[in-house]
Amino acid sequence: MEKKIMLGNEAIARGAWEAGVKVSSAYPGTPSTEISESLVKYPDVYAEWAPNEKVATEVAIGACISGARSMCCMKHVGVNVASDPLYTMSYGGVNAGMVLVAADDPGLYSSQNEQDTRAVARAAHVPVLEPSDSQEAKDFMKYAFELSEKYDTPVILRTTTRLSHSQGLVTQEDRVVPEDKPYERNPAKFVMMPGNAKGRHIYVEQRELAMAADGADMPVNRVEMGDTKIGVITCGIEYQYVKEVLPNASVLKLGLVNPLPKQMILDFASKVDELYIVEELDPIIEEQVRSWGVTCHGKEIFTVQGEYSANMLRKAILHQELKIDTPSQVPARPPILCPGCPHRSVYTVLKKLGIHAAGDIGCYTLGAVAPLNVVDTTICMGASISSLHGMEKAKGKDYVKKWVAVIGDSTFMHTGVNSLMNMVYNQATGTVMILDNSTTGMTGHQDHAATGKMLNGEPTYAIDIYNLCKAIGVEHVVEVNAFDTVELERIVKEETARDAVSVIITKSPCVLLKGNVFPNKCVPVSDKCKKCGMCLKPGCPALTRNEDGTIAIDETMCNGCGLCKQLCKFDAIETVAK
Amino acid sequence: METKNIMIVGVGGQGTLLTSRILGGLALHANYDVKLSEVHGMAQRGGSVVTYVRYGEKVAEPIVEEGQADVLIAFERLEAKRYAHFLKKDGVIVVNDQRMDPITVVTGAAQYPEGIIEELSQKHKVYSVDAMSEAKKLGNARVFNIIVLGVAAQHMDYAEKDWLEVIEKTVPPKTVEINQKAFKVGYTL
Numbered sequence: 001m002e003k004k005i006m007l008g009n010e011a012i013a014r015g016a017w018e019a020g021v022k023v024s025s026a027y028p029g030t031p032s033t034e035i036s037e038s039l040v041k042y043p044d045v046y047a048e049w050a051p052n053e054k055v056a057t058e059v060a061i062g063a064c065i066s067g068a069r070s071m072c073c074m075k076h077v078g079v080n081v082a083s084d085p086l087y088t089m090s091y092g093g094v095n096a097g098m099v100l101v102a103a104d105d106p107g108l109y110s111s112q113n114e115q116d117t118r119a120v121a122r123a124a125h126v127p128v129l130e131p132s133d134s135q136e137a138k139d140f141m142k143y144a145f146e147l148s149e150k151y152d153t154p155v156i157l158r159t160t161t162r163l164s165h166s167q168g169l170v171t172q173e174d175r176v177v178p179e180d181k182p183y184e185r186n187p188a189k190f191v192m193m194p195g196n197a198k199g200r201h202i203y204v205e206q207r208e209l210a211m212a213a214d215g216a217d218m219p220v221n222r223v224e225m226g227d228t229k230i231g232v233i234t235c236g237i238e239y240q241y242v243k244e245v246l247p248n249a250s251v252l253k254l255g256l257v258n259p260l261p262k263q264m265i266l267d268f269a270s271k272v273d274e275l276y277i278v279e280e281l282d283p284i285i286e287e288q289v290r291s292w293g294v295t296c297h298g299k300e301i302f303t304v305q306g307e308y309s310a311n312m313l314r315k316a317i318l319h320q321e322l323k324i325d326t327p328s329q330v331p332a333r334p335p336i337l338c339p340g341c342p343h344r345s346v347y348t349v350l351k352k353l354g355i356h357a358a359g360d361i362g363c364y365t366l367g368a369v370a371p372l373n374v375v376d377t378t379i380c381m382g383a384s385i386s387s388l389h390g391m392e393k394a395k396g397k398d399y400v401k402k403w404v405a406v407i408g409d410s411t412f413m414h415t416g417v418n419s420l421m422n423m424v425y426n427q428a429t430g431t432v433m434i435l436d437n438s439t440t441g442m443t444g445h446q447d448h449a450a451t452g453k454m455l456n457g458e459p460t461y462a463i464d465i466y467n468l469c470k471a472i473g474v475e476h477v478v479e480v481n482a483f484d485t486v487e488l489e490r491i492v493k494e495e496t497a498r499d500a501v502s503v504i505i506t507k508s509p510c511v512l513l514k515g516n517v518f519p520n521k522c523v524p525v526s527d528k529c530k531k532c533g534m535c536l537k538p539g540c541p542a543l544t545r546n547e548d549g550t551i552a553i554d555e556t557m558c559n560g561c562g563l564c565k566q567l568c569k570f571d572a573i574e575t576v577a578k
Numbered sequence: 579m580e581t582k583n584i585m586i587v588g589v590g591g592q593g594t595l596l597t598s599r600i601l602g603g604l605a606l607h608a609n610y611d612v613k614l615s616e617v618h619g620m621a622q623r624g625g626s627v628v629t630y631v632r633y634g635e636k637v638a639e640p641i642v643e644e645g646q647a648d649v650l651i652a653f654e655r656l657e658a659k660r661y662a663h664f665l666k667k668d669g670v671i672v673v674n675d676q677r678m679d680p681i682t683v684v685t686g687a688a689q690y691p692e693g694i695i696e697e698l699s700q701k702h703k704v705y706s707v708d709a710m711s712e713a714k715k716l717g718n719a720r721v722f723n724i725i726v727l728g729v730a731a732q733h734m735d736y737a738e739k740d741w742l743e744v745i746e747k748t749v750p751p752k753t754v755e756i757n758q759k760a761f762k763v764g765y766t767l
Contacts, residue, residue: 005602005612109617133613133640166640167602167614243638311643324644325663325701330656331688333680335590335625363623371685536684541624544679556719 006170008163011134012073012101013038014170015141019097020177021045021071023063025056027414028443029075030110031164032103036073037446040455044175049446049455052381052414053078057085057100064098064154065190067180069145073101076117077380081415087124089154091200092190096181097148097155099141100126104160106280107307110442112361112380114305116282117158121258125204127211128156128258129220132239134168140255143220149181151207158257160280162237162307208259215261223268224251230317231272233265233285233296238278244310245318260288269294276317280308337366339542340518340561342482342508343435346406347372348538348563349488355404355496357433358391360384360416362408363441363510371539375406382407382415388430389423397429401496404504405432409465410440410448417468423501424473431495431502434465435482437510445513469503476500482508485566511559520560520575524551528572535564535573581634582734583642587661588653589678590627593723596749597651598629600727603744604736605633613640624681626657651730653709653723654678655694662698671702672730674709674722705729712763721753721760728764738765 006014013035016024024047026036040047050056053074063070074082079102086100102120105111121128129144131137137159144155188196215221230249234242235257242251252268254260269275269289275296277286286298301316302308314320337344347367350357351374359365359375360383368375377387384405392400407416412434423430440446447453452462469477476498480488488506495502509516522542531549542557543564551572553564565573584601586594598614605612612633630642647665652658652673662671675695682688691697698704707729709722724745731741742758749757 003606005606005614007616162615162640165616167612167616168637168640169606169611237640240639309641309643310639311645322645325665327663328659330660330691331680331682333589333624333626333656333660333682335623336681338623366623370681370687539681539685541679541681541684544684 001171001173003169003171005167006134006138007034007165007167008131008134008137008159009034009165010038011137011170012141012157012159013042014172015138016071016099017042017045018138018173018175019142019145020069020175021145022068023060023070024048024072025050025059026073027051027053027056027078028440028446029053029078029103030443031105031159031161032073032075032078032101033443033446034164035101036455044177047455049448051449053081054084057082057089060098060100061085061089064094064096065183067096067183069096069098069178071099071101074103075111076102076104076115077111077113078102079117079120081381083120083124086120086126086154088192090124090126091192091197091204093152093200093203094148094154095183097145099144099148099155099157101157101159103164104158104281106160106162109161112378114281116284117156118257118284119282121156121158122284125208126154126156126258127151127256128158129255130158130236130257131163131255132236132253133163134166134170136255137163138170140220151211153207158236160237211256212259212262215256215259216264218256218261220255221261221264222253222255223264224253225271226250228272229274231268231275232278233268233275233289234278235285236280238280238308241308241310241313242278245313254285257285260285262292265289266292266294269296278302278308278313334369335366336369336539336541337363338511339540339557340511340559342437342506342510343367344372344538344540345483345485345508345561345563346433346435346488346506347374348567349485349492350374350404353489353492355402355492357404357406358384358388360405360407360411362411364406364408364435367406371537381411382419385416385419385432386422388432389419389426389428392428392430393426397499400430403430404492404496405430407432407434408441409434409436409438409450412465413449413463417472420469420474420503421472428501429499431492431498431504434503434505436465436505436507439510439513441510441512445510465505469505474501474503476502477505478502479505479507482506483561483563485563511561518559519577520562521555521558521578522553522560522562522565522573522575524553525572525574526550528570530570530572532570534567534569537567538563540564579634581632581637583647584631584649584651585642585647585661585664586629586631586651586653587657588627589657590623590625592653594627594629594653597723597727598631600744600748601631603748604740605631607740607744608736610634611637613637615640626660628661649730649733651726653726656680656690658698659691659694662702665702669702670733671698671704672726672733673698673704673706674726675706676708676710705733707764707767709764712767713760716756716759716763718756721756724757724760725764728761729767731761731765741765
């Protein structure tokens, strides 16, 4: 059997394909995005981007109810958006198997929090499988569908950034497509009215007990007995750190982390002297184990925040003194907006006008940091618009004349629309800016409902954001080129002063989109340069100072957007054809 | 065989992922177990990026930790200094002698350190290459990262023909020739 090196996410997609999945729906979100991008390349499976994770989950539910294996993928905060269908689907169960892939982000590589999906799964009474490497990511994905159908439940496959974005060897197997399950009307199962839900809740609790009891026989849970002085219960990528540091210890590796196989754990605990629970983020396993009267070490010696590592285990468990050099104190290199990014132009105008921005999730969140420093708040997808409305209702319409809500096109289609409806319906006057760069940028330039292209590359209807805002009832909607700073400034002044809801759509494509052509570049005219530094203020990475204080423009980075030229009062920057 | 630990560091967009794929392909070609770890998403926006490559008989964790790197390949000077404490005592640094100012330096909030290569050479074995100049001599600035890889290859255990074969399998077909040329330039420096 052929072995390939695969990203954890690619292995998940491969596993889904080998298991005969027919429908997948998702919204991009680091570290889950690559699953859909990989899956769509396989034949005989339909994979789509949905506007948000709630829709994606409901799409998967529909497919599974009709009898075909289905899945949905999201990052951990996406699970929050999907919570409504998830919790109730736990009651309804499945027809064909359904798997929700949830990708957590310990260490916050690209997220607004480090919540633990296992806690959500406990509350929703949904089983969770957690693989420890790429091979298991594939194998557990296939097993998840079997479990889903055997126990009549949606199943969560949980991954973390380190697993999703690391690569390892994976054996490739053939796709086996089970017969679609027959469909029969069954309102007691799928219509969650109170009368029906009562009965299903009883089933849910029984199901959980059954899975916990069967856990000892599941191949994903295994005991590796070794030296019994130290016993470790662990799961996920953390298992690998345990193997590095304690190769001879006894290990109970949990592949099913919810529900926990209680008897298997009690048996293991009784055989070892010192028991350690090694799990990242919340003490999900630890608290349950302690509640059963088992003595163990956990979060009192390990961290609740961030990733674990082998070195951390060496210090905490083995009390080893690690001889490591101290890291050098060097300037930070945080991610920033690309040269030529249209968001930089918009923020430059807002900064000049002294306007606060209620921000949202995307590349444009970077408007919160130096040197732009315009974005004041960022909570979750769509919150920019709704929170602006809240400010207005608390403090009055004049208060929000010094504010705008800033949201991207993909984020607007995700959940911003509902927030805008609220402003119209509840008679707000605030100003919303939709930064339309025709993509879902931060996650790697995926399409969405307003770009005119599907995940599989097919052209499709592009929902028109301007007309959508008009249809919602916003009277004052205006589109402007993001780089036309003079016109943009005039519009922002006019619309923030207006006592009515306004939407300003700034348009300019993301500079990293394929097919972009940049015919010009900006060049400094050194003998006119007064070294005032005005052009440096927006923080474009292509601009630096020469030794003599005049400006240098890196021509490998510059794509000729001309923002710096607009800011120069001395004609010391020109745009020329490349 | 003890597991080998390689780190590739640089600025988002410099080709750290491509380089790690080549190293992964080499390990697979030699029938080793191999794991790689990368940073996605934020990386293109000019941030600091790290990739880990580990290969051997059986590899458990996919990351290289402090004090464990056999080879640190750095595509930019500051990033070499940032991650130097990951090196083993007798670890080797292969660094592209290029300076890219982070936003913190551009805004004046911080200063770009002077004498990085000299400072690193006090504590470690450092092989520095002006890969950009070498790449421009070949007529294509973008292959600078493969030149750096060629230099690193001098301190690793694979044969030249294996490198060339894996490069051919990994890079876009139209660029195979220039990339193989670039590798040879680095390998013979």
